[in-house]
Amino acid sequence: MNQTKRPYQTLSSHYLWQSQWYNLRQDQLRATDGAELTYTVIEKPRAVWIVPITNEGELVLIDQYRYAVDAWCLEVPAGNVEPGHTPEQQAAQELHEEIGGQAGQVVPVGEFYTMNGICDEVALVFLAVGVTLGEAQREPTEHITLRLVMVDEGLDMARSGQIKDGPSALAIVLSEPAIRRYLKEQQA
Amino acid sequence: MNQTKRPYQTLSSHYLWQSQWYNLRQDQLRATDGAELTYTVIEKPRAVWIVPITNEGELVLIDQYRYAVDAWCLEVPAGNVEPGHTPEQQAAQELHEEIGGQAGQVVPVGEFYTMNGICDEVALVFLAVGVTLGEAQREPTEHITLRLVMVDEGLDMARSGQIKDGPSALAIVLSEPAIRRYLKEQQA
Numbered sequence: 001m002n003q004t005k006r007p008y009q010t011l012s013s014h015y016l017w018q019s020q021w022y023n024l025r026q027d028q029l030r031a032t033d034g035a036e037l038t039y040t041v042i043e044k045p046r047a048v049w050i051v052p053i054t055n056e057g058e059l060v061l062i063d064q065y066r067y068a069v070d071a072w073c074l075e076v077p078a079g080n081v082e083p084g085h086t087p088e089q090q091a092a093q094e095l096h097e098e099i100g101g102q103a104g105q106v107v108p109v110g111e112f113y114t115m116n117g118i119c120d121e122v123a124l125v126f127l128a129v130g131v132t133l134g135e136a137q138r139e140p141t142e143h144i145t146l147r148l149v150m151v152d153e154g155l156d157m158a159r160s161g162q163i164k165d166g167p168s169a170l171a172i173v174l175s176e177p178a179i180r181r182y183l184k185e186q187q188a
Numbered sequence: 189m190n191q192t193k194r195p196y197q198t199l200s201s202h203y204l205w206q207s208q209w210y211n212l213r214q215d216q217l218r219a220t221d222g223a224e225l226t227y228t229v230i231e232k233p234r235a236v237w238i239v240p241i242t243n244e245g246e247l248v249l250i251d252q253y254r255y256a257v258d259a260w261c262l263e264v265p266a267g268n269v270e271p272g273h274t275p276e277q278q279a280a281q282e283l284h285e286e287i288g289g290q291a292g293q294v295v296p297v298g299e300f301y302t303m304n305g306i307c308d309e310v311a312l313v314f315l316a317v318g319v320t321l322g323e324a325q326r327e328p329t330e331h332i333t334l335r336l337v338m339v340d341e342g343l344d345m346a347r348s349g350q351i352k353d354g355p356s357a358l359a360i361v362l363s364e365p366a367i368r369r370y371l372k373e374q375q376a
Contacts, residue, residue, distance in 0.1 A: 007253050007331045017204055017212060019228065021306065024205060024212060029255070040207065041256045042230065044306075065195050066304040067217070068229045073304055110349035112357060115302050115309075116254040116261055118209065118232075123354060143195045161298035161362050166311060169300060170358045174349050 042119035049171035052131040059154030065143040075168040091126040104130020125171040230307035237359040240319040247342030253331040263356040279314040292318020
């Protein structure tokens with residue numbers, strides 16, 4: 001089977017709704033067997049998730065109220081990549097805005113799709129090391145408190161379902177090898 | 189700080205768009221400081237992700253074309269919980285439909301939010317053990333091939349970013365303790 005082949009041809013495309021956050025796009029498709037179908041895609045910019053580690057070997061989590069799920073969630077800083085920004089610049093900006101953080105270094109560790117059945121979002125994961133904390137500059141809709149845990153505890157929390165924000169939990173898991181390398185270098 | 193307190197009061201709510209898959213709901217909110225704001229929520233049923241393990245200690249992955257991201261993605265079976273179904277029933281149904289699978293046992297291992305900034309979806313993770321494979325009964329929009337890997341390889345793939353579907357990768361990671369227990373019991 002040739003898996004590079006797209007099973008659909010896009011016949012037409014129009015927007016049902018547009019906003020600064022995301023758009024709802026509806027496409028008319030033709031499948032390889034000739035059948036036509038409608039598919040709706042949430043069109044969203046790429047976003048960055050940043051796993052912040054201090055020089056003391058702590059993971060910086062944020063406890064954030066999320067209106068969509070009406071719950072406080074443990075997360076790592078994250079945000080959409082704004083036009084004109086590289087993902088690295090956006091990562092540094094989110095770190096600054098959400099936790100008042102400055103990183104010694106920001107390194108890419110991987111990427112994934114957050115909801116590939118309905119949305120085109122790509123999550124770009126960064127590890128920020130040597131993070132120092134300062135005054136956060138949050139948006140009015142961001143209700144956040146900081147929670148610092150040792151790296152091993154944070155990894156356990158991510159792997160055991162205690163971090164209910166899926167993309168944050170996966171971002172932490174994906175960062176583990178890079179975190180271990182950093183902590184080892186720091187000790188050397 | 190009282191984190192059980194909701195920082196917003198919902199003043200009004202209306203639908204921008206509705207479909208069989210999800211709705212787009214726009215709410216008018218009042219923050220605790222009196223400011224009013226608009227928040228749009230993608231309202232979606234809960235969904236199940238099922239991590240299928242055979243008696244031979246293999247993880248059953250599916251390689252699925254995802255139109256929203258125009259890519260083939262390695263995943264585990266998943267689907268919305270349909271009205272009148274329990275999550276366990278839905279898990280068994282998805283297993284049957286997507287991989288023709290029958291499970292010896294289906295056990296809940298955890299849950300997470302897939303995209304809590306914009307969507308209310310809750311992902312419910314199940315481990316299906318003793319899975320046997322048969323004839324799949326896929327929907328016309330499901331383009332899928334199976335890929336079986338040994339459990340350790342599958343866990344490595346999930347932890348190292350080779351499984352690009354975020355919820356599937358996290359579902360596998362969250363299932364690890366339950367998988368280890370099952371494999372140990374099986375050997376005993």
